[in-house]
Amino acid sequence: MFSGIIEKVARAYCSGRRLYVENVISVNVGDSVSVNGVCLTVVDIGRYITFELGEETLKKTNLRESRFVNLERALKVGDRINGHLVTGHVDGVIRVRKIVKRGNTYWIAFEIPKNEFGIVEKGSIALNGISLTIAKVENEVFWVQVVPYTWENTNFRFLKVGDKVNYEIDLVAKYIKALGDFYGCKCFKESHS
Incomplete structure (x- = not known):
């Protein structure tokens, strides 16, 4: 769950079913991150944060063509919600x-x-x-x-x-x-x- 309050903007590129995002936020493998509003799971961290993309994600989102993406880490229990509840399940x-x-x-x-x-x-x-x-x-x-x-x-x-x-x-x-x-x-x- 997210709040829709963007933490960082980062460069990104898509190759096949992987999305590579400039490493500008502190995350761990397995973390959920909102990338342009899409809830994705971190699968690798290095110079880039790497996410795997499913067929539905590629079909229903703009991640394939986005060069700059908005990033927000998942809310923790007890965090303030300054925006509104956002699931990361893009319509x-x-x-x-x-x-x-x-x-x-x-x-x-x-x-x-x-x-x-x-x-x-x-x-x-x-x-x-x-x-x-x-x-x-x-x-x-x-x-x-x-x-x-x-x-x-x-x-x-x-x-x-x-x-x-x-x-x-x-x-x-x-x-x-x-x-x-x-x-x-x-x-x-x-x-x-």
Whole structure:
């Protein structure tokens, strides 16, 4: 479990089913690390921290093409949660539609994933592992506002329109939908289908 508060940004490259990340955080073999929001297990440590990638991970994430990744070590029992609960079980990738600088903040628009429940104004979402609040939802995009600290200390500063970003819908929203589906509640409809 993670909080979506990024500790470091590191260079990375993927070769086959292995991801090599610049060794910039203290970890041990077997540790869970959020890499661009994906929960991965450390399998080797040297000049690079090495992770093995499964087929599903390669299919559902942007790790194959990411050159800079956000890193966060797993929470320990008793840690403060400064963001929101993030599992590291990425739901898929979405593309950046627009980046606008307003004053000292950045507003970024992302495409809304098809048939995805939980994209609501003031709701939480993890993007490349970053805990963010959805500021606005309109038509086929949602917007987040990124403050200068987050911009400067995450890989968002490298984003361009069209780039793929990993997303994870808020855990609470997923459970609410699952309960509604289980009990056949018609009050939950798929958003943006």
